[in-house]
Amino acid sequence: MYPLRFIFKRNVRILRRCDAMIVKMKFLSISGPRMDIDRVCDKYLSKYEMQLENAVTELKTTDNLLPFVEVNPYKDALAKAEQFAALLSESVEHIDQSMSKDEMLAFIREINHDYLDLQEKKELLNKKENEVRERLNVLEPFSPLDLELHKTMHYKYMKVRFGRIGVDYYKRLEKYLFGDLQAVFLEGTRNENYVYGCYFVSNIDTSKVDSAFNSLHFERIAIPSEFIGTPKDACISLQKQIEDVKKEIEEIDRKIEELVSSHAAKILGVRKRLEELSNNFDVRKMAARTDVGDTKEDYYILCGWMGEGDVQALMEEAKEDDRVFIVVEEDREKFFGDPPTKLKNPRFFKPFELFIKMYGLPAHDEMDPTMFVALTYTFIFGAMFGDVGQGFCLFLIGGLIYIKKKMSLAGIVSIAGIFSMIFGVMFGSIFGFEDVIPALWMRPVDAMTDLPFIGQLNTVFIIAIAFGMALNILVMLFQIVNAAKAHDTENLWFSTNGVAGLVFYGFLVLTIVLYMTGHRVPGNIMMAVFLGIPILIFVFKEPLTNLVEHNHKKMEESKVMFLVQGFFELFETLLSYFSNTLSYVRIGAFAVSHAAIMEVVLMLSGAEDGAPNLFGIILGNIVVCALEGLIVGIQVLRLEYYEMFSRFYKGSGREFKPFNKQSK
Structure with a gap:
């Protein structure tokens, strides 16, 4: 029975300690000059955990409250900084946060300009590679044909038609070719569905032969006339073009990597700082401002929940700051809802x-x-x-x-x-x-x-x-x-x-x-x-x-x-x-x-x-x-x-x- 007595006595002790596992919350409001909100968020709120509530709806007893409608000026720059940070292939031992806000934004604009130039060149090369690959895909099925493409495409007394025909119809085509059809068909490659190749026909019989091939569902494929040599030679030439384009793309990728790696410390530092500035600016979504007219400086108001220990530390730190006014609300009728729950348990639990x-x-x-x-x-x-x-x-x-x-x-x-x-x-x-x-x-x-x-x-x-x-x-x-x-x-x-x-x-x-x-x-x-x-x-x-x-x-x-x-x-x-x-x-x-x-x-x-x-x-x-x-x-x-x-x-x-x- 020892385990039973052990667990029962242990849980009785827990009964006395469980209240301490939930952090006691305080509802507070922070106010000050409207233009000072970023400094307050950066200096104070970034150090303490505070759940913000919508000040416009929570502070029911305060008149003339309006929401902030400003657009976050750091959002686009932060997105670019995160994009460049994602391109870094190696870890960076330290980050550089020595730049000011204006210097950071200028730095992001400058590196983004160079990056976009390289990306534009890369996109053009990718487009060129796709075009060459499409031409190669068209010509590759005819690579076994032993004929000069340029000469064949310009015969004076006969026509040549490149294309493909279904395997079943090809068997019927062979019978026609052995019969009275005045044409010669050269087979290239074949797969389980189609036979690729070309047929030659004299100018006089072109109409009749074309009609016969069309009735057998022969699909014509246009071959560019500028190719020189055999289809195999043309394919080799196209593959070499693709390889050359790939090397140029790899060179641009290397330049992009050099661009971001040479500024790695600054990129990570800028990303971290812009993230902080962006998060602080987004506090405006939950803040309210006082509408006092054009003759006076208006104020911001932030309100929300904070742990009792953090409230005391914040009050102590900001007591000498005459631009920050903090009020801990004791009257629960001034705000909606119950306090949120923040658990604080020992690491083992x-x-x-x-x-x-x-x-x-x-x-x-x-x-x-x-x-x-x-x-x-x-x-x-x-x-x-x-x-x-x-x-x-x-x-x-x-x-x-x-x-x-x-x-x-x-x-x-x-x-x-x-x-x-x-x-x-x-x-x-x-x-x-x-x-x-x-x-x-x-x-x-x-x-x-x-x-x-x-x-x-x-x-x-x-x-x-x-x-x-x-x-x-x-x-x-x-x-x-x-x-x-x-x-x-x-x-x-x-x-x-x-x-x-x-x-x-x-x-x-x-x-x-x-x-x-x-x-x-x-x-x-x-x-x-x-x-x-x-x-x-x-x-x-x-x-x-x-x-x-x-x-x-x-x-x-x-x-x-x-x-x-x-x-x-x-x-x-x-x-x-x-x-x-x-x-x-x-x-x-x-x-x-x-x-x-x-x-x-x-x-x-x-x-x-x-x-x-x-x-x-x-x-x-x-x-x-x-x-x-x-x-x-x-x-x-x-x-x-x-x-x-x-x-x-x-x-x-x-x-x-x-x-x-x-x-x-």
């Missing part, structure tokens, strides 16, 4: 924020369940997939991917692998072998326990259900904390997951534990008090809430319908308690099935006969590690979402999105 974001971020008045999910997920995963060798593989592979790619899922797999190794030691299992290391706790397949009324049952099933009961009680405590923070009377005192539900379920768990361990169970009076009263509270939670909150609201339905509805809701509640608790049996079931599956793998590999097939053992471990690891991971996530989160967590928060990171 950071990957598990992925699961929280998949379900929904906590609202500002909810606890952050990241640490709870991290500990329970990895603990349950290890219990269901306890194996030292396979756990080490998960830890190693997941860790390497996380270090290289920073994938949160890989980090989760790596941490889960640690717990798999821990439980593998406790179960005495390494790559499916259970006779190599001793079990420090138990072997899931063999451990059995006698229970009253039920009889003999696998010990891991009993521990899994007991563990599930402890977690249910813990998440009810979480729900009570969340309801207290939200001032939700009904969910705090009268709901199935509030104080009433905790008393009912906790007393029921206590009774079952006492009975199963052979101790005396509570008497009938205590049963009636601790089970009966919560049941009545469940049924009458709505009128009780109205009574406590002094809300004199009449019941919309009749008393009979209210009782009928309450009965069915009560039945559903009791059924959910039972199914929710029983759902944790899967922890023990997977622990047993893992050992059984690996036993089958070893048996098929001949390990039990003393002549193990090493390839079979390795392949079996890979398959089990991949497939069962995936299934266990999904099943544990299901337990988190459906059995735990459904009792205490809403996930209705919105993500904190600072403007500088959004633009990146």
